[in-house]
Amino acid sequence: MLILASGSPRRRELLTQIGIAYMVNPSSYKEDSPKKKDPVKFVQAQAVGKACDVASIYPGQWILGADTIVAVDGAILGKPRNTKEASVMLHTLSDRKHVVYTGVALVRDGEIHSRVVETKVWFRHLTDSEIAQYVASGEPLDKAGAYGIQGRAAAFVDKINGSYTNVVGLPLSQVCKMLRKAKVDV
Numbered sequence: 001m002l003i004l005a006s007g008s009p010r011r012r013e014l015l016t017q018i019g020i021a022y023m024v025n026p027s028s029y030k031e032d033s034p035k036k037k038d039p040v041k042f043v044q045a046q047a048v049g050k051a052c053d054v055a056s057i058y059p060g061q062w063i064l065g066a067d068t069i070v071a072v073d074g075a076i077l078g079k080p081r082n083t084k085e086a087s088v089m090l091h092t093l094s095d096r097k098h099v100v101y102t103g104v105a106l107v108r109d110g111e112i113h114s115r116v117v118e119t120k121v122w123f124r125h126l127t128d129s130e131i132a133q134y135v136a137s138g139e140p141l142d143k144a145g146a147y148g149i150q151g152r153a154a155a156f157v158d159k160i161n162g163s164y165t166n167v168v169g170l171p172l173s174q175v176c177k178m179l180r181k182a183k184v185d186v
C-alpha cells in the first residue's frame, strides 16, 4: 500500500477524496529555511527529503512526500512561525499575484520520481482589520503563505491559474500521472 509521508491533514483529505488507499507515516525530515533559494529546487528537495526519510523505514514500499511554499517577488514564504509573521505575510500577499509551488516525490528504495507543480494566485486588497481577524482565527498558522484557500481565505482570492489542489497541498492530477508512470498499485 502507498505510504503518505505527511502529517498534513489536507494531503490526507485530498488523497481520500479521489479514493486512493494509503497509510500515513509523517516524515521527521527537518525542513530547511526557505529564504533566498530557487523555489522550484527548494520544494523539490524538500519533497524528496521527506519521502526518502520515510522510505528508509519501509523497504520495497512506495512513499509519497510533498512540500508547498508560496513565492512572491523573489521571496519564499513557508509556514509562519507566529501570528506576527502571519500578518506580515498576508500584508505582502494583499492586492497582488503570487505563485504556489508544490513539490511531489514518489520514492521506493533508491528509485525517485519527483516534480514541481505551480499555480498562480491573485489576492484582492485585504484591509488591516480583515488580516487581523483572519490571523486571530488561527487558520494561517500551519499553512504556507499564512492562508488556506480551502478555508476562510477563499474570500481573498480573485482568481487562480493552474491546479487548485496544488494550492491546498497536493496536485491530484499530476500525482495520479506519477503513480501511473511508476506503476504504483493503488
Ligand SMILES: Cc1cn([C@H]2C[C@H](O)[C@@H](COP(=O)(O)OP(=O)(O)OP(=O)(O)O)O2)c(=O)[nH]c1=O
Pocket: 005, 006, 007, 008, 009, 010, 011, 026, 027, 031, 050, 066, 067, 068, 069, 070, 079, 100, 142, 143, 144, 145, 147, 148, 149, 150, 167, 168, 169
Ligand atoms: C497555500 C496553502 C497551503 N496549505 C498548507 C498545505 C501544507 O499542509 C502546508 C505547507 O506546509 P508543508 O511544509 O508543505 O507541509 P506540512 O508541514 O503541513 O506537512 P508535511 O510536511 O508533514 O507533509 O500549507 C493549505 O492548506 N492551503 C493553502 O491554500
